[in-house]
Structures are given as C-alpha cells and as structure tokens.
C-alpha cells in the first residue's frame with residue numbers, strides 16, 4: 001500500500017500511520033496532530049459520482065426546519081454555537097491550539 005507523500009494540512013509534517021479501510025478508501029492518521037485523511041484521494045470523477053450535482057441542495061432542503069418549533073430549536077442551536085465561538089475566540093483559541101500541539105509534540109518525544 002502506498003504511503004501518503006503529502007504534507008499534513010494541519011501541522012505540515014509528513015508522518016502518516018495507516019489507520020483503516022473505509023469502503024473502497026484508506027484512512028491515514030497524522031502521527032503528529034492526529035488528523036485523518038483519505039489516501040489516495042478520490043479522483044474528480046469519483047467525487048462527481050459520489051456527490052452529483054444536487055447533493056448539497058438536497059441535503060440543505062432535507063435539513064430545513066418544517067415547523068415553528070423546529071425553527072426555534074435551530075435558532076437556539078445556532079445561538080449556542082455563536083456564543084461558544086465568541087467565548088473560544090476570547091480565550092484565544094489559536095494560542096490554545098498551539099499550546100495543545102506543543103504539549104502533544106513534547107509528549108510524543110518523551111515517548112508518552
């Protein structure tokens with residue numbers, strides 16, 4: 001099996017460990033940041049046959065709230081998400097992510 005020779009989109013390293021097969025696809029995990037990717041990536045024609053032209057439209061329509069109660073629930077959910085996002089950015093999520101990554105890297109080099 002061909003190991004990915006691509007840089008991780010999250011941390012930029014090239015250190016992949018085979019994770020598992022998912023249908024016809026193979027999943028690889030970045031040893032540094034744990035990001036999981038498909039490799040080899042599906043071709044454009046595979047993506048077209050998987051998703052089709054109306055895939056996203058159909059999914060959006062299926063997710064549209066139908067009753068006023070559903071609409072209310074949806075608004076609540078989005079409100080909570082926006083609030084969470086605001087709180088996270090106030091705490092400096094980029095710094096938190098860097099600290100977390102640094103912690104992961106030091107744990108890895110210490111063999112933990």
Ligand SMILES: [Zn+2]
Nearest residue numbers: 008011030033
């Ligand atoms: Zn990574």
